[in-house]
Amino acid sequence: MLAVARPVNLAFGLSSNERDASHHMAAFMEVDLRTCQPDTLVDRINAVPALKTSAVLGPAAHIDKRSSSPVATTANKSAPSDEPIGLDDIPPLSLGVLTEHADKVDALKLVADSIAQQRQTASRSMVFHPLNVAGLSATLGVAYQLNSNRDLGVNLSIMSGIIMAYLMTIRYFTAQYIPLAEDLKWDWILPIKDDGELDPDAEEDKIIGAKYGNEIIGALVLRLVPSTSEQTLAAAGSTNSRRKRSPSSLNNYYTGGHGVVRAWTTILRYRRRGVGSDMLHEAIKVTRDHCGKDARVVFAEAHANSVMVVHDMFNRPFRKAEQWAAAALEKALQHVESDQPKR
Numbered sequence: 001m002l003a004v005a006r007p008v009n010l011a012f013g014l015s016s017n018e019r020d021a022s023h024h025m026a027a028f029m030e031v032d033l034r035t036c037q038p039d040t041l042v043d044r045i046n047a048v049p050a051l052k053t054s055a056v057l058g059p060a061a062h063i064d065k066r067s068s069s070p071v072a073t074t075a076n077k078s079a080p081s082d083e084p085i086g087l088d089d090i091p092p093l094s095l096g097v098l099t100e101h102a103d104k105v106d107a108l109k110l111v112a113d114s115i116a117q118q119r120q121t122a123s124r125s126m127v128f129h130p131l132n133v134a135g136l137s138a139t140l141g142v143a144y145q146l147n148s149n150r151d152l153g154v155n156l157s158i159m160s161g162i163i164m165a166y167l168m169t170i171r172y173f174t175a176q177y178i179p180l181a182e183d184l185k186w187d188w189i190l191p192i193k194d195d196g197e198l199d200p201d202a203e204e205d206k207i208i209g210a211k212y213g214n215e216i217i218g219a220l221v222l223r224l225v226p227s228t229s230e231q232t233l234a235a236a237g238s239t240n241s242r243r244k245r246s247p248s249s250l251n252n253y254y255t256g257g258h259g260v261v262r263a264w265t266t267i268l269r270y271r272r273r274g275v276g277s278d279m280l281h282e283a284i285k286v287t288r289d290h291c292g293k294d295a296r297v298v299f300a301e302a303h304a305n306s307v308m309v310v311h312d313m314f315n316r317p318f319r320k321a322e323q324w325a326a327a328a329l330e331k332a333l334q335h336v337e338s339d340q341p342k343r
């Protein structure tokens with residue numbers, strides 16, 4: 001059994017969208033299932049909600065008591081350190097499919113933020129790339145040689161100018177991440193077919209959110225893909241529109257299908273705390289609830305963070321991130337399978 005707690009007071013539901021729908025629905029990278037996963041973060045936290053949440057989120061997370069609603073803030077910006085924090089004031093961390101429109105919008109904003117953050121990653125990669133550093137050093141050397149008869153102040157100004165130009169050029173090349181982030185809109189989660197038309201049979205993507213109090217701290221966009229159109233029609237037993245279908249026939253629609261993770265992100269300050277793994281577990285559970293207990297879950301090849309705007313030699317950090325993301329999914333799948341009762 002998948003160990004993910006879902007507090008009833010949470011307004012959780014789903015959805016996400018696509019920059020290039022036809023692109024996204026096309027190719028998926030297969031992920032294999034192996035490894036094991038310990039108890040989920042949500043379980044660990046919600047066993048004693050207040051205590052454990054603060055423990056896991058660590059010293060960086062405190063509750064701002066001046067706010068009417070409890071929110072997680074950074075230590076230096078939150079409640080005075082000499083005031084003890086009441087356990088009841090610490091909001092629970094919970095996880096589930098988002099149902100509220102506002103939550104879904106916040107989750108999509110988180111995904112858009114993660115795309116914009118790729119600009120920093122790409123910039124760092126370019127600034128410190130050996131080839132660029134060598135080019136910069138050579139330029140500085142030549143400039144120094146050409147101006148060796150001038151005074152130190154002039155030389156320092158020239159060097160600063162060259163370094164500034166270097167950084168501005170990199171900034172220019174990585175700027176394309178910003179419009180990419182801005183392009184992520186609601187229609188990205190709609191089931192748009194290759195021909196650009198809305199698929200009347202399919203649902204919009206589900207958005208799995210991790211929520212700390214009222215704040216969405218993690219989002220995963222999951223697209224359920226039916227097995228084949230023929231099987232789908234047979235399973236649904238009719239060609240009626242989705243509006244006329246019962247929830248059970250919608251489940252039939254996806255039976256035999258699989259889940260595709262189209263976006264997966266945790267807010268920066270909560271990363272490396274297990275939130276991402278918990279969302280993967282939930283994605284597997286949701287997929288198997290709809291598609292069957294052996295349904296696969298894979299990352300979309302054209303996921304939200306897959307667009308690389310700079311030359312491939314600077315994209316190593318993104319390739320590495322994709323590799324450990326695939327490994328994390330594999331681990332989550334393995335964990336879920338080891339929890340399933342043997343047939």
Ligand SMILES: CC(C)(COP(=O)(O)OP(=O)(O)OC[C@H]1O[C@@H](n2cnc3c(N)ncnc32)[C@H](O)[C@@H]1OP(=O)(O)O)[C@@H](O)C(=O)NCCC(=O)NCCS
Nearest residue numbers: 114264265266271272273274275276277305322324325328
């Ligand atoms: C990917 C992301 C959602 C992970 O969220 P998270 O809350 O930090 O994930 P977790 O703490 O549950 O870690 C999940 C696994 O990934 C690994 N991992 C996370 N960040 C990592 C990093 N920077 N480098 C290497 N491994 C990393 C963890 O070690 C963990 O594996 P483990 O269970 O074997 O220890 C988060 O880093 C993020 O939002 N990144 C930006 C968006 C992005 O790149 N998405 C992935 C697109 S493929």
